Amino acid sequence: MKTFLITLCLLVSFTNLANETYQFDSPEQERLYREIANELRCPKCQNQSIADSDAPLSEDLRYLVYQKLKAGENKQQILQYMQDRYGDFVLYDPPISPKNYVLWFMPLLVFIIIIIALIARVGRRELQPEDEAEE
Known part of the structure; x- marks a missing residue:
């Protein structure tokens, strides 16, 4: 029982190191x-934010965001820096631009194409004479 409690305490204490x-400042x-x-x-992970990812690159990016906030940069400046460095892919909400x-x-x-096709199909049915439809 003593060994179990010591093991449990060690496991719990090491989980705080992962965070x-x-x-x-505030x-x-x-x-x-x-x-x-x-x-x-995360530029490396598939559809994960840098907050959720455990990749080393995400850890570096989180630290970079922290450093930039401590240096006094605002949200827009940090997002623009990341976009300039990693492209539109790094943003979950990319801006509308000619390349995308x-x-x-x-x-x-x-x-729109589906709606036009449905209207054309319904219109063709209405134009067919009833006699031809019965044959």
């Missing part, structure tokens, strides 16, 4: 850090 402990700065970390996609028009407008274009 990053950054010292922020709760607002910590909230901003978490917000930015959740808005940035397909990403933004393809769903709308497909929807």
